[in-house]
Amino acid sequence: MEILILGAGVIGLSSAYYLRRAGHHVTVVDRNAAVAHETSYGNGGQLSYSYVAPLAGPGVLSKLPGWLCRGDSPVRFRPSASLDQWRWCAEFVRACTQAQSDRTTRQLLALSFLSRTLMHQMVRDEPSLDFNYVRSGKLVLHRDAHAFDAATALLEFQRTLGCEQQAFDANACVKLEPSLEHLRDRLAGGIYTESEDTADCYRFCRSLEALLVERGVQFRLRTNIDALHRTADGRVVAQSGGKPLAADCIVLAAGAASPRLLKPLGIRAPIYPLKGYSLTIPTRATSIAPRLSVTDFSRKIVYARLGDRLRVAGMADLTGYSLTPDPRRLATLRKETAEMFPHAGDHSAAVEWTGLRPTTPRGTPILGPTPYPNLWLNVGHGALGFTLATGSAQLLADWIDGRDGQIDRGTFALHG
Ligand SMILES: Cc1cc2nc3c(=O)[nH]c(=O)nc-3n(C[C@H](O)[C@H](O)[C@H](O)COP(=O)(O)OP(=O)(O)OC[C@H]3O[C@@H](n4cnc5c(N)ncnc54)[C@H](O)[C@@H]3O)c2cc1C
Structure with a gap:
């Protein structure tokens, strides 16, 4: 089949990889001049398979x-006149039950474990991929004793879900990650997960693009999809510059922009942007920077070493589609980083970035068919797009080809 993938972020490119492997002719379209120039560019670098x-x-x-x-809180909300925002908030509140949260966690773990297996396989099978991939392990730090006790009490339950984790006191945390030495007296403890990875999502996308080009995938960059139209025979056609783009099948992977493209087709995708921030700090040979992936639990900030850089990411602003950074949020991120890893590198040279997490109220992506026989969705991965990219893409490729795939088709279905 001729398959058109709309969006060259980590989700679109991973979809292209598995669909090309399945023997399809694939074209990837994106409005930017290069791949991964929106949310997949500067994210936290966590392949966070157990923390979903x-x-x-x-x-x-x-x-x-x-x-x-609080101005420095991890989550912020600015009410707007947008009906979509209010509807999203109402659905979010409805999803805040123990039963729904447990169901979502189980569904996401099934997808993240599949993604982990596929990522390990991809790293093994594709030696040309070069993206600072490290099986780093993750340490989630707690400063508050109550929060640490609660996290420790959950370990047994986590094990039943397939997550092998260990609780460490402050001394053991410092032994595992010596760059935390100066915090020894302020830590209650940490939860260590050996099976977590870190990598640079942008470099992954660039490497994957090169590999896909070698394998015959076509790229149409600087190509804006103006609209998706329904045809007289009930199919969908993508329109760019007033012209239709030919395809047997379309995969929508346009991240936070996806709901706007779907709306005229009568499809409501409950996705709203959650703006996040990152800093990329160059490290030096003498730097005292973490080797492990570190998460500061109370501040909801993640730290990942990406080669000779430290990536710091966090914050969630429910404030609309603007990418304009709020200087106060960046100042908070800088302050937290300076306290956490004061000698990690050249803090004054940190590169600042903002991105829009395409987030559903429940936190599950939307994968699978639509009421239109030739239109498929791979959207709404929120804070976990890099983590879930391989599994989501493989499932979609299976379903498009009529295979069952490793997860039930209804699990991440639109309106499922
Ligand atoms: C601060 C922050 C930290 C994060 N940390 C992590 C992390 O540590 N681990 C993790 O797993 N995830 C993380 N995420 C989430 C992850 O980055 C996203 O889930 C993921 O990048 C989404 O990928 P995507 O391909 O769906 O979207 P995008 O990367 O945004 O790609 C969509 C593409 O579609 C294109 N497009 C959109 N509309 C059109 C149109 N009309 N015409 C043509 N092209 C179009 C865009 O140009 C874009 O390239 C983080 C996100 C943020 C913001």
Whole structure:
């Protein structure tokens, strides 16, 4: 089949990889001059297979008032006149039950474990991919003793879900990650997960692009999709510059822009952008920077070493589609980083970035068919797009070819 993939972020490129492997003729279209120039560019670099619990959970509603009032809180909300924003918030609140949160976590773990297997396979099979991939392991740090006790109490339950984790006191954390030495007295402890990886998502995308070009995938960059139209025979055609783009099948992977393209087709995708921030700090040979992936639990900030850089990411602003950074958010991220890893590198040379996480209220992506026989969705991966990219793409390729795939087709279905 001739397959058109709309969007050259990590989701579109991973889709292209598995669809090309399945023997299809694939063309990837993107409005930017280069691949991965939107949300897949500067993300946290976490391949976070065991930490997939959604933001929507029973504990969140009581924390929200505090978060929303404090300027330096991890989550921020600015009400707007947008009906989509209010509808998203209402669905988010409805998803904040224990039962829904548990269901979402199980669904996401199934997808993340599949993604981990596929990522390991891809790294093995494709030696040309060069993207600072490290099986780093992750240490989630707790400063608050109650929060650490609660996390420790969950370990047994986590094991039943397939996540092997260990609780370490402050001394053991420092032994594992010596760059935390100066925090020894302020740490309650940490949860260590050996099976987590880190990598540079942008470099992954660039490497994958090169590999796909070698394998005959066509790229049409600087090509804006103006609209998706329904044809008289009930199919969908993608329109660019007033002209239709020929294809037997279309995969929409346009990240946060996807709902706007779907709306005229009568499809409501409950995806809203959650703006996040990152800093990329150049390290030096003498730097005291973490080797492990580190998460500061209370601040919801992640730290990943990407070769000779330290990537720091966090914050979630429900403030619309603008990418304009809020200087106060960046100042908070800089301050936290300077406290956490003061000698990690040249903080003054940190590169600042913002991106829009394409987030669904429940936290699950939308994968699979639409009411239109030739239109498929691979969208809404929120804070986990890099982590879930391989599994989502492989499942979609299976389903497009009529194979069952390793996860039930209804799990991530539109309106599922
Ligand atoms: C601060 C931050 C930290 C994060 N950290 C992590 C992390 O550590 N681990 C993790 O797994 N995930 C993380 N994420 C989430 C992850 O980055 C996203 O889920 C992922 O990048 C989404 O990929 P995508 O391909 O769907 O979207 P995008 O990367 O945005 O790609 C969509 C593409 O579609 C194109 N497009 C859109 N509309 C059109 C149009 N009309 N015509 C043509 N082209 C179009 C865009 O140009 C873009 O290239 C983070 C996100 C943020 C913001």
